[in-house]
Amino acid sequence: MDIDDDVLLAVKEIALANGLTAGKVLSGLARKGLQPSRRTAKVRNGVPVIAARPGDPPLTMEMVNDVRDGE
DSSP: OOOOHHHHHHHHHHHHHTTTTTHHHHHHHHHHHOOOSSOOEETTTTTOOOOOTOOOOOOHHHHHHHHHHHH
């Protein structure tokens, strides 16, 4: 098995912090990644709607326009 160095380092750090082996951490992450998404995205006008996180400010058209215009 060939695991990229940065991934292996992250797995080892998680393992150390949680008192687990790297193999257990990697297996858990792989299982989690292989599970189907539990969320079903809402769609409005054919576009997926992303839910805001609690406490995030509302997105305004001015903010959208600023990003679009590169400001």
